[in-house]
Amino acid sequence: MSKIIFNEHQIRQLELNPNVASVSDRSIQYTGDFKVRAVLENQEGKGPSQIFEEAGFDLTVIGRVKAKSALERWRKTYQTYGTEGLLTERRGKSNAGGGRPKQDDSLERRLAKAEARIKYLTAENELLKSSRSSRGGREANQLTPTERYHVINTVIRTFRLKNLVRTLCEIAGVSRSGYYAWLKRAEKDSLREERDYADYLLLKQLHDRRHGKIGYRGLYMEVLDLIGSPMNHKRILRLMRKYGIVTKIRTKNAYRKLAKATQEHRTVPNHLNRQFDQDEPGKVFVTDITYLPTRKGQNVYLSCVKDVATREIVAHHLSTSLHMDLVLQTTRKLEEHLDGNLHPEAMIHSDQGFHYTHPAYQSRIRELGLVQSMSRRGNCLDNAPIESFFGHLKDHVEHRSALDLSEVRSMVDSYIAYYNSERKQWNLKKMTPEQYRSHLIAA
Known part of the structure; x- marks a missing residue:
């Protein structure tokens, strides 16, 4: 028995072909005229695939093997019984007597x-x-x-x-009418299943490309980029649930983030006060430090500055040491990014870590003309934008496979370039940070 099983939509399509006598979910009965024509065309040099395709059959549905085996069977019948054998053939039943005589209707x-x-x-x-x-x-x-x-x-x-x-x-x-109404719905359901599966294959490909670290909103923007037209985000979410596409989500460690911050040096008030909804590029920056363990167990420390309005990473620096040079080099790169174009109300916000309460850092911030702001003691949510970025970065950067600082630097540089230039964000009107900065400037 054939391993191919036809769905309701495929059966309906096959029944519309004039060369088909009847169809079940596993087999097709062809007309005698088509069998004769197929054998004669095969003798003239045409292959099974060409014969069936010219007759209006989709070989991706019926299968090339099924077409080939059917033609072989018809050739044998034709050699034994001639044209009459193909016109009166009844598979599985004896034709020797010409069939059972008709009885009373x-x-x-x-x-x-x-x-x-x-x-x-x-x-x-x-x-x-x-x-x-x-x-x-x-x-x-x-x-x-x-x-x-x-x-x-x-x-x-x-x-x-x-x-x-x-x-x-x-x-x-x-009721008979109820049956035909169900049959019509079943055909629509079959078509929907086919569309769902085709869309699932596309979403699975995009999901795998991002190593399973992309959600339904990210897939919406990836599909829009790829095919030029949107797929409803609710449909994407439904297909992800239906076919088990699971996004890897990082787990939070609230206790590590809520550890007590040092007040060894002078702290400053929280001027930002969680006002993260900014619409002017270069007005509010947030900064922090995170660590990235390597394969050998060595920690590489990453210091970043993020523009709150555009969510763009405007400066970053990596080091194997937590010395003050880590944040001072970051501020130097921030100065290069500003290039003298300083917002009159520019502010930089951080936590109450050792580096940011250090007199050398605070003096450098004043030289740049920035207002310094700090989170409340032990409250990481006051600096949520930069914490969010670090979480995404650690999801994508395979820093534990790196051997040394140079490999981690290459990975981080590559991800930040992707994050700024290619990674669209739902809340940035589905733009990348760089595109959104241009949008804000134009507005």
């Missing part, structure tokens, strides 16, 4: 109805057996109308019954 009709009843009740019993373990023992009168419609359709497709829909509906106790 009424008697034959009654026999067909009786056979249909037996076949329906057998299929219904099989359905009850299969559902007994999951739903408990059920009687035939407990079957839902949808289940009865499914049994009717299975019987018709399996035994290739014709003109017995009304009879089967009467046996099942359902």
Whole structure:
């Protein structure tokens, strides 16, 4: 038996082909004229694929192997019985006597109805057996109308019954119009399943490309970039749940982030006060330090400055040491980024770490003309934008596979370039930080 199983939509499409006599979910019966024409064209040099494609068949549906085996069988029949053998062939039944003689129509009709009843009740019993373990023992009168419609359709497709829909509906106790309405819905459901699966393959490819570290909003923007038209974000979320596409989410360590901050040096007030909704580039910066362990267990420390309005990383520096040079080099790169274009209300916000309370750092900030602001003691949420960036960076940068500082630097530089220039963000009107900065400046 063929391993190919046709869905409702494919069966409908095959039934529209004039070269098809009947279709079930696993087999196709072709017309005698097509069989004869196919054999003659094959003798003239045409291959099975060409013959079937010219006859209007989609080989991705019926399968090239099925087409080839069918043609081989027809050639053997043609060699033995000639054209008449192909026109009168009945697979699985003897043709020697030319078929069973016709009997009285009424008697034959009654026999067909009786056979249909037996076949329906057998299929219904099989359905009850299969559902007994999951739903408990059920009687035939407990079957839902949808289940009865499914049994009717299975019987018709399996035994290739014709003109017995009304009879089967009467046996099942359902209406004929209800069955055809269900059949129409089933075809739509089949088409929807095909579309869902095609979209799933696209989303899975994009999800794998980002190593599973992208959510439905990120996939929305990736699809928009790839095909030029959007896919509804609710549809993306539904397909992710349906096919089990799971995004890797970092776990929070609140205790490490809420550790007590030192006040060895002078602190300053929290001027920012969580006012993260800024619309002027270069007005508010946030900064912090994180660590990135390498394969050998050595920590590489990363200091970053982020523009709150555009979410762009405007300066960063890496070092294997926590000396003051780490933040001083970062401020030097921030000065290069500003290039003399300083906002009159420019502010830089940090936590109360050792580096930011150090007199050397505070003096440098005043030289740059920036107002210094600090989070409240032990409250990482006051500096949430930079903490969020560090979380995303650690999700994507495989720093634990790096051997030394140079490898980590290469990884971090590459990610920050991607983050600033390529990674679209939902809350930036689906733009990258650099695009959003240009947008704000133009506005």
